[in-house]
Amino acid sequence: MPGAVAAGPAAAQTFDFLYIEANEGNASGGHAALRFGEQVYHFQHVEPGLIRLYRDDFAAFRFAYADQQNRSLRGHRIEVAAEVYQALQEACKRRLAQQNRELGQLRDLQEDFELSLSLNAAEPAPPLQLRALGYFLDTYRLTPRPALANDRGDSPELVELRGMAAQHYGPEFLAQKRQALWQELQTLSPSDPNEPALRPGQLTFAQHYKNRLLNLAALDVLLAALPPRSDAWLTATDALFRLSAAQRNALSQYRDATRADLIRLLHSQRPDWGYPLLVGMARLHALQQSLTSGHLTVLDRRSADADPYAPAVDLPAALQYSRQLLNTANAQLAALEPLDERGYAAIEHSANALFALLRAETEPDAAALPRFSNTPDKAAVGDWPRVPLPAAVSAAYRAGAAKRLADYRQQLFERYAYHLWQRNCVTEIFQLLNATVAALPEAAADPIQSAEHALGAYLDSAFPNPIPFAAFDRVGQAYRSIASYRLPAYRERQIRARYRTQPDWWVDLQESNSLSSSLYRWHDQDAAFVFFTQDAVWPRPLQGGFNLAAAALETGYGLLSWPWDQGFHILKGLKGGAVSLPELVFFNIRKGSFPQLLPDFKPGAG
Incomplete structure (x- = not known):
C-alpha cells in the first residue's frame, strides 16, 4: 500500500471514496461517490446520454442507496492536506454549477426550437408551462384586456397590494403597464434569426416571449385580486407546526417586508419580474393563513417536473432529516434578526418535506414520496398565442433555432457523453481528482507526480478502474487511506435485528426467499x-x-x-x-x- 506507508500531510483533512454495491435498477454494476463531510458528490447517467454531477446530503444519500435500494455502502477515508481538501471541494462545486448552467441553457434552446415550430403553424401548439401561475390558475389564455374570471371572491391581500401600487405609482399604473406589455408581445420579434449561437447571458426568443407572457399573467392576477387555489398551500394542525407568539411576530414582519418588496418589484427593470411577483403574492396568502390559524402554512412545492436537465434539488430521502431542518429553520423565527427570503425559503422547503412524510404515513396510496422544486414552481398551462412574424422571418428563425440547438447539444456531448467503460461515475471522479491536484499552485509539472504527492497515487481510467468495485480496491491500496468502513444495507440490518429475538436457522429460512420473507414485498x-x-x-x-x-x-x-x-x-x-x-x-x-x-x-x- 504505497499511500499507507507515506507520512500524512501536515494540517490534514479527510474525504471519503464511497463504493455502493450493485443491485438491480440504476447503477446495476455498482456506483462510486466522493464524500466531503455531510455532502456527497456523484456522477450519474442522464438522458439523452450525458454524465452529470449531483450533490446530496449524506443522510439522504445513505437512505436512498442503503435503505430504499438495499445496497451496502463501503468507504475509504483518504487523508490529504487542508489546501488539497479545499481545492477538491471547490472543484466539485464549480463542476456542479457549470453543468447546471449548461443544461439549463440546453433546456432553453430546446424550448426556443419548440416555439419556432409553433409560429404561424396550422396545427395547435403544445401547451406552455407557466411557472408559479398554478398557485392561482390551472389554465391561462391571453386576451387583449384583463379577463380573468374570479368566482372565489376578491383576495384582501391583493386588494391591499393593488391599492398600495396605485398610491405609489398612480391609479392608472397597473392598467397602463398591462397595455404596454400587450403591445410588446404583439411586436416581439427575434433580434437576429440567423445568429449562430447565443452570447453569454443572452436570452432566447422563447425566454423573452415567456417572460412577457408571465409578466402579463401576473398583472392579470393582481388586477383581478384573484385568491390562490385551494390546493396552493399545505397546512396541518399537528403540534409540530404550531406557532409561538414570537414566531407569529416574525412572520408578520416578514409579510410586511414581502408586501413592500412586491411594490418595488412592480417597477423593476428585470425581464422576468412576473415569476417573483406571483410567488410573492401567493406567499402573502400563506403568511396570512399562518397568522390567522396559528399553525404554519406554506406553498406546495411538490414538483411534477420530469425535465431531465433540471438539477436535482431534493431526494425523497431528505425527509429523514427534514424535521431537524424545520426545527433549525423555525429557530430563526424566534431569533432577534428579522426573517429574510433565505430563512423563509428554508422553512418552506423543510415543511414541504414533513407534510409529504405525514401524508405518506397516513395515506398508503401516497407512500411514494414526491420530488420538490427548489423554489415555489406550481405551473399553469398556457397557450402559445401566435406571434405575427413574416413568413421569411419565421423560416429563418426556425432554421436558426434548430442549428443552435444541434450545435450546443453536440458541444455538451463532446464534453459529457456517457460511456459504460470510458466515461462513467468512476472515471469522472478520477479525472476530477487528477485535474484538481494538477492545478494546485505547488503542483509538479508532471500530473502523475502531483497526484502521488497530494493523494498518494495516480489513478486513471485504465482497466479495471472503470469498474466501481475494482476502483474501490485500487483506492484502498494506492491512495493515502487511513481507515475503511462498511455501512450495511437495510435488509441485512433487519435480519441481524431478528437474530436477537428468533433462532438463527428460522430467520435464515424465512428470509432466504421472496415468498416467505417478512421483510420484502x-x-x-x-x-x-x-x-x-x-x-x-x-x-x-x-x-x-x-x-x-x-x-x-x-x-x-x-x-x-x-x-x-x-x-x-x-x-x-x-x-x-x-x-x-x-x-x-x-x-x-x-x-x-x-x-x-x-x-x-x-x-x-x-
Missing part, C-alpha cells in the same frame, strides 16, 4: 425472483437457476400482457434474466429493494 420496480442469493455463496448457482426460471415466467407473461402494458413485463423479465445469469457463476447483483420505505420519523417526537 415484491413491487413492480423489481423483476420477479425467488431467492436472495447474496446470503450464501455455494448455493448461489442453484438459487440462480430458480431466479432465472422466474424471469422466464415473467417474460412469458409479458408476451401475453404486451397489448395493455406496452411490453413492461417483457422488459422486466429480460432484466431479471440478465441479473440472474451471474448467479450461476457465484456472482450476485440483485438484492431486492424497498422503494416504499419511509424514514424513521414520529411527528411531534423530541
Whole structure:
C-alpha cells in the first residue's frame, strides 16, 4: 500500500471514496461517490446520454442507496492536506454549477426550437408551462384586456397590494403597464434569426416571449385580486407546526417586508419580474393563513417536473432529516434578526418535506414520496398565442433555432457523453481528482507526480478502474487511506435485528426467499425472483437457476400482457434474466429493494 506507508500531510483533512454495491435498477454494476463531510458528490447517467454531477446530503444519500435500494455502502477515508481538501471541494462545486448552467441553457434552446415550430403553424401548439401561475390558475389564455374570471371572491391581500401600487405609482399604473406589455408581445420579434449561437447571458426568443407572457399573467392576477387555489398551500394542525407568539411576530414582519418588496418589484427593470411577483403574492396568502390559524402554512412545492436537465434539488430521502431542518429553520423565527427570503425559503422547503412524510404515513396510496422544486414552481398551462412574424422571418428563425440547438447539444456531448467503460461515475471522479491536484499552485509539472504527492497515487481510467468495485480496491491500496468502513444495507440490518429475538436457522429460512420473507414485498420496480442469493455463496448457482426460471415466467407473461402494458413485463423479465445469469457463476447483483420505505420519523417526537 504505497499511500499507507507515506507520512500524512501536515494540517490534514479527510474525504471519503464511497463504493455502493450493485443491485438491480440504476447503477446495476455498482456506483462510486466522493464524500466531503455531510455532502456527497456523484456522477450519474442522464438522458439523452450525458454524465452529470449531483450533490446530496449524506443522510439522504445513505437512505436512498442503503435503505430504499438495499445496497451496502463501503468507504475509504483518504487523508490529504487542508489546501488539497479545499481545492477538491471547490472543484466539485464549480463542476456542479457549470453543468447546471449548461443544461439549463440546453433546456432553453430546446424550448426556443419548440416555439419556432409553433409560429404561424396550422396545427395547435403544445401547451406552455407557466411557472408559479398554478398557485392561482390551472389554465391561462391571453386576451387583449384583463379577463380573468374570479368566482372565489376578491383576495384582501391583493386588494391591499393593488391599492398600495396605485398610491405609489398612480391609479392608472397597473392598467397602463398591462397595455404596454400587450403591445410588446404583439411586436416581439427575434433580434437576429440567423445568429449562430447565443452570447453569454443572452436570452432566447422563447425566454423573452415567456417572460412577457408571465409578466402579463401576473398583472392579470393582481388586477383581478384573484385568491390562490385551494390546493396552493399545505397546512396541518399537528403540534409540530404550531406557532409561538414570537414566531407569529416574525412572520408578520416578514409579510410586511414581502408586501413592500412586491411594490418595488412592480417597477423593476428585470425581464422576468412576473415569476417573483406571483410567488410573492401567493406567499402573502400563506403568511396570512399562518397568522390567522396559528399553525404554519406554506406553498406546495411538490414538483411534477420530469425535465431531465433540471438539477436535482431534493431526494425523497431528505425527509429523514427534514424535521431537524424545520426545527433549525423555525429557530430563526424566534431569533432577534428579522426573517429574510433565505430563512423563509428554508422553512418552506423543510415543511414541504414533513407534510409529504405525514401524508405518506397516513395515506398508503401516497407512500411514494414526491420530488420538490427548489423554489415555489406550481405551473399553469398556457397557450402559445401566435406571434405575427413574416413568413421569411419565421423560416429563418426556425432554421436558426434548430442549428443552435444541434450545435450546443453536440458541444455538451463532446464534453459529457456517457460511456459504460470510458466515461462513467468512476472515471469522472478520477479525472476530477487528477485535474484538481494538477492545478494546485505547488503542483509538479508532471500530473502523475502531483497526484502521488497530494493523494498518494495516480489513478486513471485504465482497466479495471472503470469498474466501481475494482476502483474501490485500487483506492484502498494506492491512495493515502487511513481507515475503511462498511455501512450495511437495510435488509441485512433487519435480519441481524431478528437474530436477537428468533433462532438463527428460522430467520435464515424465512428470509432466504421472496415468498416467505417478512421483510420484502415484491413491487413492480423489481423483476420477479425467488431467492436472495447474496446470503450464501455455494448455493448461489442453484438459487440462480430458480431466479432465472422466474424471469422466464415473467417474460412469458409479458408476451401475453404486451397489448395493455406496452411490453413492461417483457422488459422486466429480460432484466431479471440478465441479473440472474451471474448467479450461476457465484456472482450476485440483485438484492431486492424497498422503494416504499419511509424514514424513521414520529411527528411531534423530541
